[in-house]
Amino acid sequence: MNKSLSRSEMLISLGFLFMLVCAVGAFFFGVEVGKNRTTTQLEASKESTDKKPAAGTLQQQDLVSFYHTVFMPYREFQTQWIEVVENANTRQTTDLPTELKRLASLSQKTFNEISAVSMPVSTVLDQSQQQLLKSISSFQTVSKRLANSKEDISVTQILAAMRKDQDYKLAVSKSLQGQQSYYNGMVQWARTIKPDLAQVKDMPSTMKTSIWKSLPLIVKNKLSADLITASGSVVNYYPQDLTSRIDEFISSGQADKLKYDLVGPISELLIDTKAVRSGDFKSSMVSQYAKQLLPQLPFFLTDES
Template identity: 20%
Template sequence: MKKRLAKSDFMMAYMIIITLACTIGGFFFGAFYMKTEIESAQAAALEAEQREAEKEQMLKEHKLYNEQDFVRFHYAVLAPVRELQNAHFGTIDMWADLDAKGQEEALKELEKAAKETLKLLEKDVLLPTSPLLVQAHSNFTEGVRTYLARMEQVRTAQNSNALSVQEVASHFASPGENWAKAQEELYLSLANWEASYVTRQAIPQEAPETVTIAQWKQYPFHYRTYLSAVSMTREGQWTAFYPEDLATRIDNLLASSDAATIGVQDISGAVRLLYATDAIQPGDFTHLRKKIHPELKAPEIPIYN
């Protein structure tokens, strides 16, 4: 007679069967999961490629970055933002000459201006052909909100003890990542306009980590202003000048023998030199345009006229 299996043997057999079932099930589940993940990644990559292809096609057909969008953006977004920026740096310039009451009044005026600017930016702006300008509008709005939050901190600190110009400036060293990002998006949109309507040549949509002098000279002007905006973000300082001022100063430096004499190797070195020597001033683009870029083509908006 065959010996019946003991209960422990049955349990062992069941455990082996269950373990095998779990292993096989886990294998197929893992394979299914991996297949789903791979298919999702492939679908996302394909969708991104299709979007980029559609964008390229629209650029070729002149359906993106219509000049009217830049005009709307300028008056609805850029003009009030720059007015606030100019008022801010005007206050910084005269801060040391004000008494305590004058300083308090200046901060009140800046806060009032920021609130009025925010109210304007919170309005809808029709920018149907310019996705980067839509993003820039949103980021400038967040940047002004950040400015207002820091203004509240400054006014609280000022009530306790009069702040020096350096202390006030340090509170506003940067109006936040949103403001810097908005500036980059604005100038990349201008570079896309230039690529579509002027040079008819594609441009990189991501700024390279390093730019040689030779590369810089090959890029069209508006792409150089975009690279300048990126450089300003990397410097982490909020300034009274704008990317077109920095780009023009870089061009002016490279057109002279100074860059070679000093040993400037790339654009990062040129930017550091210009910052260190305080060589960039608001309005440099306007003052040097006829000398350096007399034939510049740009959208018909006030910052270029």
């Protein structure tokens, strides 16, 4: 029998061997490509990790988390404190010691809630949290002390003793400082987006209205927090409410009419005459501040947002 291969059979065999060699080569080439891609992805992942924000840098989610877990619980307590004091001042409260006992209990609850929150270390938010906790602790101390006042002491006398109380003064001071730190955190966040943002560390006593008008809103709000701190009283409105009233006072021509060319005296006038109210900012937000850079916090959002 003739076992030699025909020409066509040989071509088929050679073709099969060629395809086999190509298949094996393609396999090993694919393995090498996959290895290289995996290495590239790992290096990219490492590079991405290395480029994470440095410790102490604030992200928007940090500001939002702080708002819901620290700042607003504190503000809710502060609002009730202000309401009790105002009612006592207007003689709407006849049993102030009982109200102070309730506030002492509420302060403990609020303290426990806020102290359980973990904030990014070495940031102004961490600093703000500690300041607000000290404020609550001091409010609790003074409320407990005055709640045990003698029965023959009048509401007026209790209020007078409160204003002189060192723990009360510390509570107010730490409250205002805590707010300042939070608004400073907003400015720090804004600088991660706009590095060339105006640098104004603290509210200068000599700041002219012409300079104020040129500042971005988020910087003005921090300076308004400084102005509220300088007033030395806890209030039921926010720094942005004061900002909007200062802006309105200047833009309406009132500042020129009264020859006020410094922001400080304008702020004092508005605060002392109780011309600032909670909600002033939102009423003018759409018309005056629509294009301003702000973090997505509830008190900066319109009803349509």
